[in-house]
Every structure is written in C-alpha cells, then in structure tokens.
Amino acid sequence: MKKINLFSTLFLVTLMLACNPSEEESLPQIVLKNSSSTSLKDKGIEINLKDLEVVEGKFPKITDAEGNAIAYQMDDTNGDGKQDQLFLLVDFDAEEEKTLTLEWVDEAADFEKRTAVRFGKRDAVDQAVTPRQSDVLLANELPRSIGYQPYQTDGPSWENDKVGFRHYFDGRNSKDLFGKKTSAMSPKNVGLNDKGEVEDNYHTMEDWGRDILAVGNSVGLGGFTLLKDDQPARLGVLVEDAVNNIEKSTFKILSEGPVRSIMHFEYNNWDAFDRKYPKVEEKVSIIPGMYGFKNEVKFHGLQGDEHIAIGLVNIHNDKGIKQLDDFQDWVVLMTHDAQGYDKEWIIGMALILPKAQFLEMIEAPKEGNVTNSYLAKMKTANNEPIEYYAIGAWELSEDGFNDAAYFEQHLRDLVKHLEAKIEVTVK
Template sequence: MKKLLLFFLVALFVASCSHPSDNRLIRNSNQLFYIEVENPTNTAITGVHEISLTTDQKSTLTNATGMLFAKINDELSPLELSDNNADGIKNVAVFQSTIPAESSVIVSIFEASDDAIIDFEKKTQAELWHRTTGNWRDGRYRGGGNFFRFDSLRVPDGFTDHTYFIKYEGPGWESDRVGYRMYLDWRNANDVFGKKVTDMVLQDVGVDGFESYHHMDDWGMDVLKVGRSLGIGSIGWFDGEKAIRVETTDSVMCKIEADGFIRSQVKLWYYGWQTGDTKNNLISLKTIDADSRMTREFLKFEIPQENVCTGFIIENGIDMFEMRGKNGEWRAIASWGQQSLASDNMGLAVLYPSSQNGKVKRDALNHLVVFEKPLKEVEYYFLAAWEQEPGGITTLLEFKEYLQKTLNQLEVNLAFATISDIKN
C-alpha cells in the first residue's frame, strides 16, 4: 500500500455531476484500480477532486482506450486526466463526488467497454474559434466567412483588438455557473459572461459579431466592463504606480488544453513579456471545474518574476473588502454591488495563498494583489457571481458567506488516499 495526496478543488453549493451506477455497465467494464479516500475533517467536501498519480497509474490511465469513469458508493463520475502545474504532463486524475466528514469512501476506477454508452452531463467547456479564408490588410482581417473551432493558435504578429478574426476576440471557458473569455490581443484581459442557464452556451456566442452578447439574451450576456483595467483576475506587472497587463510580447500561443465533462483548461505561452527593462517567458494555465464559479490561474515563469499582480476593476461607489480563511492560509479581495452591465448585483473576487506574500494595493483602475518577491510559480483563483445565474447569490451577506466557505475549503486542501495495486 502507498500513501498519496488527494487535492480538493472546491465547488460549493453544487449539484452532483454523477449518475446512479448501472450494474450492467460495471460488469462489462474493466476495473483498473481503486482508491480509499479519507476525509479527516469535520465537514463534508464536495466538488472536483484531484488525485496525484504514480508513474504506473498514469501509464495505465493514459493507455486506456475506453472512456474512464469512477464509481463512488453507488454513483458514477467522469474520470479525467489533467495537468495542474503547466508542465505539459497530465499528472493528476480528477473526479467529482462528496466525501463525507470524518469518513472514507472507496473510489473504483473503470475503463468502459467499447460499446458502453455513458450519458454524463457536460458541465465545463473551453473553446477557441477563428476565421480562416480571409486575409490581413492594414492590420485588419478582411473577409473570412464563418468561424471554425480550433485547438490552438499562434497569435498573428500585430494582432490587435476588434480585428474580427477570433470569435469574441479570444478563447472562452465556462462551467454550468459562469463563463469567461480573454482578449487574445495586446489587452490580455479577462471578461465575464453571466449565465442564466446551466447549459453550455459559448459555442453559440459571438458567431454573429461582437455586439450581440452585450445585450441580454435567453442564456445571459457579457456582464463586465473591462476597458483598460484588469477586468477580473487578469495577469499584470506592478511598476510601482500601476498594473501593466501582458501588453508587449515577442509572440503568443494559445491552446485548449482540456475540454472535459468536469474540467476544462486554456493554456497560453507568452514569449518575451516586457516588464520594465527585462523580458521573461511565461506559461499561463487557466482551469475551470464543474459546479464552480472559480477559475484557477497557475503561472510558470522561466526566471523568477517580481511584482506579479492581479486584481479586478474599481467601480464607482463599490467598496472593496478583504477576507481570510479560518487558518489564514488563503486570503481574498472582493467587491459586491450593482456593477454588472445588466445594472444589477455582481460579486468579484480574487483568492490567493498567504504563502505568496501578496500585498493589497490599488491604482487608478484596479484593486490589486501584488506579489512583490520574485516567484517562479504563482497561483490564484478569480471568480464572478452574478445574481441572475440559476440559484444565484443576491445579497452581500450571501456573497461573504460563500467566500468564507470557499476560503475555508481551500485550506482543507488535502487528505490521504490509499492506493491499491493496479488490477489487471
């Protein structure tokens, strides 16, 4: 027997993504191995969970040809392989379940037979669409017809805003709670799609141009004004007076790293990011999980980078407040009020580990967290909570309660899992 760490990436107030198990499916599928997952805390942990993989386990799962799924008690969940540290290696397996307080559960890992049909609900999505048949002239993309979906893109040199080349101007990612997009040009800022439905909707957003999603539709709308700010959770560098987004680079690559039932990811490579008098290479990995409002941002620099910052836009009349987890290991800056483009309530927040020694600051446009010391890796989460989402948060008190539970759960981020020998 061997002890491994199980990391819990938390989604609060969730509905289960799993399905009651079908005994016929279990009998006709191949069990690869099982794990015993222990939750030693006094609260149940619900959400998408990560299991670190040994070399043998990773090989077994990577070589599987059928769909992977997990059986937890009498429920089935998708099982997906994922990279959680931006090194390009799928080093963890993720599944969704509830681990009761002060107890353990057996998680059996299966490979479905070739003829098995498993109707899991898709609760996350990541996408990137652009036109293909036009041409560049005077810095604009002319013609090009319809948008087509791609897994990756090297951003064309000189690419700028409103060129009508990329659908809604960059990659998008969503859960059943909320959607996000980022501008894949000199702005490199994150925006928010407020959702009134739990269905995946981004595939239909922006196909008719850049204006339609700024107006309310059955699915929702763009609800955040970004302008020259960091929007929500965008990557920046603090020059001592203001946050500078990833504006000047040698080149940029974007890839849809995962488009799964319960986890989706967008990965970016920024080559030669100019910060003051120096340049650095940066990898950004954005992750969203089922039933979660949060995007996890993981940054990996080629050389340690000082004064990395993030934050969100300052809205007139909206106060920023700070919160901390029960043990002070995670902190947050947040705001709440009538700050959506639908003229209703929305909460914005950035959550970050105390170990990165973030300093709370502000400039003319943004509430900021600045990581002053040189860091080779930076981790934080950002989120938006719009009151019109299904079962949405509608008051400041509810938003603070949600943030407190989220911070507390991030601090309870590991338990021991006992892994059996791989079964043939």
C-alpha cells in the same frame, strides 16, 4: 467411500477458489478520506497516472461502494501530448472515507458536460470563423494592424454550470465575466452571426445569460500585471494600439471535458520596464460547481525588483473592497456593488489568494495602460508559480448574491472547500 469424499472435497475447494479470486486478482481500489469536518460537493481529486496501472487502449470505469459511476476524465496537464492525470469529482460528508473501484473497460463513459471552452478564429475578413484548439498571435497581428477582429469573443471563453469567462487574446490580455442563468453550456456560436462572422451579440440578454462586466483598461477579473516600484506594466496593449509589446503569444486548449477544462497561455519576449522578459505562462482551469476559475501564473527572467499583481476591476464599484484574512491558507479580496455593464445588476467579485504569497492590496494609477483595478501585490520569485482563484457572482445566477453578507458567507464556505484535504490511497 472415504476416497470419493476426499475427491469431492478437493473439487469443491477448487471450485470455491475459482469463484473467489485472490486479493491480487481483485480490481484496484482508490480510497479517499475527507480529513476535514466540512461536507464537500464536487470536490476535485487529482491522481497521477503513474500511480495507477494503466491498461493501454482501455478506459477507466470508476464506481463507489453502491455501484454508482464517478465522473472523471484523464487529462494532459502539461501540454506534452500525453495524458498524465486522472481527475475525479466526488461528494463527501464530513470526515467520510470512500472506497472506489477502478476497472479498465473497452468504452469510455459518457458523463454530463459541465465545463466547456469556446475558441474560434478567421484568417481573413471575408472568411467564416472556424473552431481552433490553439493559436499563435505575433506582435504585428493585432486587430488594429490587420483591420479586423480575428477572434470569436475577442479570444477564448470558458464556463462551467455556474458562470463563464473570457480572455482578450487580441493583445489586451484582460479577463471578462459572463453571467449565466442556466446550468447548460452556452451555444458554441456565441459571438458569431448567421454567416459565421465575428459579431458582438453577447452584450444582449439571452436565455443562457450575457456578458455583464465592464472591463475598460483594467486587467479585468483575475487578470494580472507586473509591478516595479508599485507601478504596473501591462502584459500587452490597449484596443487602439496596432503593435503588441509581446513578440509572440500562444494559446492552447489542453483539455475540455465533462468535469474540467484547462487552457495554457504563453507570452514570449515581453517588453516592460525597459527590459525583455523571455517567457510568461498562465494555466487557467475550471471545474463544475464553482462561480470562478483557477489560474496559475509564472514569470521567467525576473530581476528581483518586481512583483506579480493580480487584478480586480473596480470601474462600477462605489463601495470599496473588503479583505478577509482569517483563514489558514488563503486571503480573500471581495467587492459587492451594482457592477453590471451599466450598473444594472449586482455582482460580487473576489480574488482568493495564497496567504503565504500575498503582501498587500494597492490601486492602479488613474492614468496609463492599467487603470481601474485593485491590485493584489504578491511575493514573487523567478519561475515560481502563483495559484489563485477569481470569483464572479451575478444576482441573476443566484438570488442571494444581491446581498453582500450572503456573498461573503458564500466565499467563506468556498474557502473551507478549498482548504479541505483529501487523503488518496491507491490499492
């Protein structure tokens, strides 16, 4: 009888061990700690894929302690064709710690689409526009030179569930603002007619919104220029010019996903200040929940007497600019006025700039190829990036944006969100 009991006990122990895998066999965990006293909505978390044991041919399934799926995507952030980063969107209470479970599964999850990029081009005036992932623009290929506008919306446009933007890739290299009235992504055919031809149809109100900002000869909202002796040199030319001052401009969509979209621009052999700059780079990204985008700018070939300047258009601004600098990491330059295309709407705009690199705000000259801009003059080093945010808040997107105090508080809350640090531990 004792022998039978002994065998029964051993069998039960073996069975229990089989049903309760060891810690080494359990699923990986990602522990996230909000170390701030601020509650966070749609906080972006970046995790290097080198820190994870990636299973080739499989897709992540990420869940919280309650089994809820966490929205994510895997991105190629440097354009080498290989995914290198896992990007998550997570909500936190103040000082909350969350433990997420990571499992590798056969099928990719389908998350709500909350960011998008739209880019199209035609190669001849009688051709329809087709979607593109990348493009190269040579100096003699400007619209004035070839006789037509090749690009849908004059260049790439991007958006999230709050706001949209576009970049004039046709040689002007300024940035414009699309106001949105819906959280859904705007149609892919914005800027095209029924025949697929380029057409300016986004300056009329649609259900999703419209282009709302006059840009003129400024660098727009979040565009940039280079200063020497406080005089700006435009990266590119004006609409009436036929030849660019940039030998080659390159655009590429690095990622377009449900929780982040990333684009890369490169400008080679730019003539400015009687010099030639071999390479200028910018990387634009947008995530949900923010009335703005992030930009990263880097110059190669600087000689030491220049400063990068970040621009904020001031064509329809009669109330001046306000500087908020009582933050730890950031300085905010904000405007708030009837800054719509024909001064018909209130728009709040802002630049959120790294305090360690910000020097001062100056104004662009009244004449020249960069005008109508406030310019944030930055400490500048060769091949060193400057990262900043450009914000556009339309009164038809959110009622409170028609009030300057409301917009300022919105910016203050956003800076708290940006300054909040998340500690990441992979187990």
